Amino acid sequence: MSKNTGSLRATMFGVSALAGVMMLAGTAQAEELRLLTWGGYAPDDVIQMFEKETGIDVEVTLSNNEDMISKLRATGGGGFDLAQPSQDRIAGAQMEYGIYKPMDLSKVDAAQFIPSMLAATKTNTTVDGKVYGLPHIWGTSGLVVDTKKAADVKDYTDLCNDSVAGKVSYRLKRPTLIGFAFAMGMDPFAAYTDEAKYQEILDKVQEKLIECKPNVKTYWEGGDALLNLVRSGEVVAAMAWDTGGWKLNNDNADITFVAPKSGALGWVDTFALPRKSENEDAAYKWINFVMQPEIAAKITASAGNFTASKGADDFAEDKLKAQFKNSFPQEALDNIKWYPPVPAGLETLEGKALDRVKAAQ
Amino acid sequence: MKNASGSVAGGGLKLGVLLMATPLLLWLLLLVILPHLDLLMVSLRERISYGKYAFSFTNYIEFFTEPLYWNTYVRTATMSILATALTLVIGFPISYYIAKVMRGRGKSVLFLMCLIPFWVSELVRTFGWMILLRESGVISHFLQWAGLVDGPVEMLYNDVTIMVGLVYTSMLFMVVPLVSVLDSLDDSLIEAGYDLGGNAFTVTRDIVIPHAMPGIASGCIVVFMLTLGNYLTPNLLGGKSSLWFTEQIYTQFITRFNWESGSAFGFLLLVLSSLIVWLGLKLSRQTLSDTVG
Numbered sequence: 001m002s003k004n005t006g007s008l009r010a011t012m013f014g015v016s017a018l019a020g021v022m023m024l025a026g027t028a029q030a031e032e033l034r035l036l037t038w039g040g041y042a043p044d045d046v047i048q049m050f051e052k053e054t055g056i057d058v059e060v061t062l063s064n065n066e067d068m069i070s071k072l073r074a075t076g077g078g079g080f081d082l083a084q085p086s087q088d089r090i091a092g093a094q095m096e097y098g099i100y101k102p103m104d105l106s107k108v109d110a111a112q113f114i115p116s117m118l119a120a121t122k123t124n125t126t127v128d129g130k131v132y133g134l135p136h137i138w139g140t141s142g143l144v145v146d147t148k149k150a151a152d153v154k155d156y157t158d159l160c161n162d163s164v165a166g167k168v169s170y171r172l173k174r175p176t177l178i179g180f181a182f183a184m185g186m187d188p189f190a191a192y193t194d195e196a197k198y199q200e201i202l203d204k205v206q207e208k209l210i211e212c213k214p215n216v217k218t219y220w221e222g223g224d225a226l227l228n229l230v231r232s233g234e235v236v237a238a239m240a241w242d243t244g245g246w247k248l249n250n251d252n253a254d255i256t257f258v259a260p261k262s263g264a265l266g267w268v269d270t271f272a273l274p275r276k277s278e279n280e281d282a283a284y285k286w287i288n289f290v291m292q293p294e295i296a297a298k299i300t301a302s303a304g305n306f307t308a309s310k311g312a313d314d315f316a317e318d319k320l321k322a323q324f325k326n327s328f329p330q331e332a333l334d335n336i337k338w339y340p341p342v343p344a345g346l347e348t349l350e351g352k353a354l355d356r357v358k359a360a361q
Numbered sequence: 362m363k364n365a366s367g368s369v370a371g372g373g374l375k376l377g378v379l380l381m382a383t384p385l386l387l388w389l390l391l392l393v394i395l396p397h398l399d400l401l402m403v404s405l406r407e408r409i410s411y412g413k414y415a416f417s418f419t420n421y422i423e424f425f426t427e428p429l430y431w432n433t434y435v436r437t438a439t440m441s442i443l444a445t446a447l448t449l450v451i452g453f454p455i456s457y458y459i460a461k462v463m464r465g466r467g468k469s470v471l472f473l474m475c476l477i478p479f480w481v482s483e484l485v486r487t488f489g490w491m492i493l494l495r496e497s498g499v500i501s502h503f504l505q506w507a508g509l510v511d512g513p514v515e516m517l518y519n520d521v522t523i524m525v526g527l528v529y530t531s532m533l534f535m536v537v538p539l540v541s542v543l544d545s546l547d548d549s550l551i552e553a554g555y556d557l558g559g560n561a562f563t564v565t566r567d568i569v570i571p572h573a574m575p576g577i578a579s580g581c582i583v584v585f586m587l588t589l590g591n592y593l594t595p596n597l598l599g600g601k602s603s604l605w606f607t608e609q610i611y612t613q614f615i616t617r618f619n620w621e622s623g624s625a626f627g628f629l630l631l632v633l634s635s636l637i638v639w640l641g642l643k644l645s646r647q648t649l650s651d652t653v654g
Contacts, residue, residue, distance in 0.1 A: 066616040073618070095411045096618075166515075173616070218518050218600035232497040234515075344411065351617040352427075359429045359604060 031056045033282040036063050036071065036083040038269060039223075040303035041137060050289050056282045065089050072099040077275030082283040087268045088339035090125040090133045096344045101275045102130035107284040112291040117308045121268055124341050133270035134287065135308035137299070140264035140336055141175050142327075143237060144230060144245040148254045150237040155261040156183035159237055160212035169229055170239035172219045172354045174347070175265055179239060180205045182262040182337060189340050199349055206353040210360040219358070230255060243304030246323040256323070259332035266336040268308070404624035420625035430609065430626070437606040438633060440520070441588040444527040448535045448584050449577065451528065456539035457569070461548070475536050483530060487597050490526055491517060494598075518600030526594040531587050535580040542576025543569070578647040582638055589634050606630055 031054075035042055039062050047058045061080070063071065068085050072078075077099040085093070094100050110118065117135045125133030145153050150164050156179040159168045170176050181188040181201050191197040217235055220226040227244055229235040231251065242264070245257025271287050273280060290299060296307040297315030306316070306324070313321070407417035424430045459471050478486060493499045494516040504510045516522060546569065554564040570577075595605035610630065613623030642649060 066618070069618060070615050098412070213601065216601050217515075221596075232495075234496045347617055348619060351612070351619070355429050355609075355612075358601070359432060361602070 031279065031282060032059055033057070033082065033279055033286055034059045034061070034080045035286070036061050036068055036080040036274075038062065038064065038084060038137075038303070041084060041269070041299060043298060043302035046290065046295055046298050046302075049295070050286065053289070054282070054285055056279075056285065058286070069093045069097070069099070072274050073097045075276070077101070077277075079276075080274050081277045081279045082286060083272050083274050084136060084269050085133075085272055086339070087121050087124045087133055087135065087270050088341050090270065090272055091127050091341040092344045094127050094132055099275055100132045101273045101277065102132055103134060103271075103273060104280075104284070105131060108134060109288050109291065112288070112293075112309055114308050114310050117268065120338070121270060121308075125270065125272070133272045135268045136271055136290070137303060137305050137307050138266065138268040139305035140242050140259070140266050141179070141240060142242060142245075142260050142264035143258045144226075144240040144248065144255065145238075145258045146230070146233075146236040146252075146255050147258075149233075153237040154258070156180050156239060157208070159239065160208070160215050164237050165215050166217055167234070167236045168215045168238065169217050169220045169226060169235045171221065172358055174342075174350050174354075176209070176239060177202065177205050177350055177353060178337075178339075179260065179262075179265055180208055182265075183260065184208060185262075189337065192340060192343055192346065195345065195349070198346060202349055202353045206356055209357045213357065213360055242324075242327060245327070246304060246320065249323055250319075257327045259328055259335070263335040263337045264328075264332065266338040268338075400624045400627055403620055404622075404628055406621055408621065414621075420622040421629075423622060424625060424629060433604050433606050433609055434629065434633065436604055437589060438637065440523070440527075441585055442637070444524055444531070444588045445581050445585045447524065448528050448531050449581060452532055452535035452539060452580070453573075453577075456536050456543055459536070460540045460543035461546075461551075472540065475533055478529075479533050483593055486530065487526060487593055490522075490529070490598060494522060517598060518602070520599070520602075522598045523595050523603065526598045527588050527591060530591065530594055531584040534583045534587060538576040538580040538583070539573060542573050546572045574645065574647060578642065578645055581641065585638065585641075586634060589630070 033056050035058055037060060042058065042060045047060070050056065050058060065086050068083055069089065072080070072083065073093075077097075083100075090100065113135065117138065121133055121135040122131045125131060143153060143156070143159075150167070152158060152161060152163055156176075158164075159170065178188050181204075184204065186201050186204070188198065188201050191201055217229070220229065220238070220240075223241065223244055226235070226238055226240055227248060230238060230248055240257075242257045245255065248255040249257070271283075273283060277283060289295060291307070291309045293309055293311040294315055296309030296312035300306055300312065300316050300320070304320070306313070404420055405416060405418065406414040407419045409415050424434075455475070459468060459475075463471055491498070495501070496513045496515040496517075498516075500516065501510075501514045504514060505512070550568055550572075551564055554568050559567070590607055592605070592607045592611060595603040596608055599605070606626070607630070610623050610626045613619045613626060617623075
């Protein structure tokens, strides 16, 4: 869940790149792994090491959660050999569109994974007794705050404070709804299975977000756009990913990621096999390769988030570790709200609420 | 085409004509007709449960009962018409100047200057506007430096900015047809108009505009279509209240996975644009064949 803009241009580029790749596939000599992933998850040096070791070319397409599902849905799960959706978005998409195929766990070196994270991801991505996802990178979303200029922003709802009027930004997407619901004292995850109750929560959040709209400078879409807004000082408090806050912290010590009082929202991006994956072997090789601690640490350095690789922390940069400790004291770490799998149908309700917020004057 | 095939008897040449038309027919069938039929089918179904769908008009009913979609639809149409009118008002004098006033090299230079911004992509142009207009941007800094304002000024994220972006983006598509149609107007007609006691206003109204009408109509159609279907400019410059209908369609398809209502919206946009173009042609007493021919 990182820095890629999900714009139409990107989609169109992706589609044409996809067409190009498909044309090339017929004539290509070398073995190829077509990877659908997030920005920073497959850095060049890791790709080169992988190519040297296995002789497999890696073709990377950058994407985000919704875009991944849309792309795979359009081709019935074709065009890519390995995808990296978030763990809460696998089961629903699989039941609805059947775009993934089950993981063959015997081909994966389970000892390289942090056991608790592996078990949790397996549970959340199981459909009909088959496992569809393995954990790769995890992180949280919460608040990116200029602690000098917006010292009073401690929770999502504080973004509506008068002290930061006109200098706030967040996305109009589901994490915002969920974060605000938690900050308002409700538990949206507990209501996942009860549509009526969930709608009730959404109504309240919608009202709050409409009330809060004058405070917002703009609803950000791409991570880079947000970083620019914060860096230039036009925005002093925003709802964003932890890694964005730490990146800004490198340039300006006042700005950092703050875990909200009601809890940061925790996500895990996974490995999942598209149904028409043409090179499963290469996909498993890639998984086993990037889960080695040294390689995982390289990916952490590039993506800014930690991985589910056991022992990779020892190789991670000290600065990032310090930033992490700073943002997450033990109680904040325990308070992370991990996304449970999203049942299909909820997104329609959420979509309408978001539309109404956007349309409100 | 009709005459050519009609005058020659025998199947041989007819086959030739057919073969020549094949690329066009395939284009129409595979890239225009089939996708639209598919879109129509998708828009007429409703999701029942996981992977199960049934025929229904829900998506269209939804559109008409939810004021939000209506408002966006009407807003997009009005803003697009306004943008087209503004582009015409700004583009006409420019085109007249290029076609009738400038001579020789100056003419090509001016025309080229209209063209140059379009050598980079729309995305880059829009980002250019963002750099100029944002709170920490060029214009805001200049105003502060000149002492005209006290604090930073935010000029992004409102309707005026969207309008500026839209007019800028579509200017070329108005200027090109207007220059070519004004070029074809004989200068002596304008001189004759003045000789017969006309002034700038009457000459423009009675001679220049009637002659330029096909160019005006085709320019307006192109600009209107581009504006109505624009996604980037309203989205980037409009910020939190952009509300553009194409954006709504994109959201339905990509972030909501709701292909059904996305398709329905797509169809409604097609109907809307066809209707407005038809109305515009009726009102200006132009026909489509005059305009494109």
